[in-house]
Amino acid sequence: MPDTNTRRLQVLRAIVEDYVHTREPVGSKALVERHNLEVSPATIRNDMAQLEEDGLIAAPHTSAGRIPTDLGYRLFVDRISEVRPLTRAERRAMEILAETSDDHEAMLEQTVRLLAMLTNQVAVIQHPQHSSAKIRHIDVVLLGAQKALVILILSTGKVEQRMVTLAEPAAEEDLHRIGQKLSEQLHNRSASALPIPMDTLISSVEPALRATMAVVANAVTSILESGRVDRIIMAGTANLARSGGDLGPAIGPILEALEEQVVLLRLLHEMQQDQRGLSVRIGQETSHESLQETAVVAAEYASGESGRGAKLGVVGPTRMDYGATMSAVRAMARYLSRILSEG
Amino acid sequence: MPDTNTRRLQVLRAIVEDYVHTREPVGSKALVERHNLEVSPATIRNDMAQLEEDGLIAAPHTSAGRIPTDLGYRLFVDRISEVRPLTRAERRAMEILAETSDDHEAMLEQTVRLLAMLTNQVAVIQHPQHSSAKIRHIDVVLLGAQKALVILILSTGKVEQRMVTLAEPAAEEDLHRIGQKLSEQLHNRSASALPIPMDTLISSVEPALRATMAVVANAVTSILESGRVDRIIMAGTANLARSGGDLGPAIGPILEALEEQVVLLRLLHEMQQDQRGLSVRIGQETSHESLQETAVVAAEYASGESGRGAKLGVVGPTRMDYGATMSAVRAMARYLSRILSEG
């Protein structure tokens, strides 16, 4: 016979599960019926009273059942939830990803879309950080009279570009030489190692080209700098609305917050992975007004050569199936890491 | 004194404008008050009865005012609406764009975000088509043991990449030579000219490299092919929700339709520019279930060297400020064309 305390947790779990499932406050009677707790509703009521006092559940109004509070979800996530293993179909879907790994960007998009589908929620993924990447190759291509394109290839396979306006017309070969010089001198340099040695670079070409070299080298710096600002790819925003009109009118502000990538980036950045390789923020824990009714589940994925990995995750209503979501996110992160490190 | 028919159009205009503004069905009395039609409500009622018979307006229920039908909006757009010139602030905002023109992709994103802000609606932009672009340069860079990155630079400044797995290990220099060969042979070739002369290409390198050349050339073909599938960048989805809970519960399906880029692409493709350089689809005209209550305003922009331009536009509720939206879209298209052709 389980002691009082463990049963209370059982009750909390039951409440969370029922509420996630039915979207309605759950009462003592329904509870004993659906789960086979072998006690009477009255007993459950006592437990519920206690849980309420502990701030784990709350009643929307007097004559209604209880719903979990953010704290309740938190406890649930930390101590009670069971990770639901992926279904066969879900595994398969992921494996198809590996075959799409031709274009870096495209693969991230695929990944995030898949994650959105699997979880039926909004999925986000952070671009891998430049920081750990090394410069592999630099190219300068003439586009117009005084327009050129500076192209930077990183060891992660990411390609960055920037258009520059040259101070003076230049020949195609000259640009190419400049590219070669840059490639040589910066090869294998970490992308986060700034500033780049401008003087050395400039004096490495004959005087006539120095002005052009300066412009190009500046562009390189600029690319490397902007690479630190990470970006987010998102998918499945429609799921926000489809979630049963559940988030109701709050959906507008949520969408805004999501479009405002900065907010989300800061949040993801703050989130520390726990020993399970996951991090979860629930409701107010997001410390963001418009995300009060949402929860974020995230995990780090390794972007090739280790380095501080970027994150991926999902955003959904606090009332979500944490078990399923957490396992999907974790599996996705692992799988992606594997693909990336193979490539 | 205007004749009966012109007044009827005036009435239609007044109804559209009021309805757009107030979001409420508008009645005869309110109409004469707010606009200075110098007749009595009764007269207006007669006109309204006629307009209703013509299918231009409808009454949601007996004791309510009238709202425009899709047909009503259509007439309004075609014949009555006045293009509202941009404000100074809006012009300025656009001019800032020009300064961001460093990265092709980034600029498109900026553009679409700006358009979303200006119109307070969802903005979309199609990637410029490859078709008119010419191949400027091709690069092959070694990434891993047997992994290489094929990079294609087009005359529009767009950069495409693809990762390939080599059949056998290759040296960095060899890959570079392959890149050079490809660059030489395909230089200035239109990106839409397929297939590329594989045989010539392959036989242009020494036998030991032929297998690798084949792999790389295939990747090039693949890039060129996928370039025909155009993509869409979107911004301002939050505006859908913010529009006063106006589209109500329909917002879910709309978001879905938007995420499903194919639908939108087909639609944009079908839309023919009128003499004003704009095309508008209203309600059912979109011939798409979930877009029944939305309208699409689009314009073509020239992507550098003429060629069939891609489109940009906005998606919003049928009840939108067509005047403002149309002018914003048109101005944006023109401005973007200018920037692109300059660069």
Place this chain on the structure above:
DNA sequence: GTTAGCACTCGACGTTTTCGACTGCTAATT
């Protein structure tokens, strides 16, 4: 620590009523 019993609360929901915004029609007017 459990449980049955019970009085009590309060929102959800269906019904009824009131209110007023509009309309369409008719008949008079220009």
Place this chain on the structure above:
DNA sequence: AATTAGCAGTCGAAAACGTCGAGTGCTAAC
């Protein structure tokens, strides 16, 4: 023929009202 005033009639929105029942907390007994 077009316009207008006047008026009866319609019908939805909002408020007021009552009923119902799910769910609670408490007490007293086990």
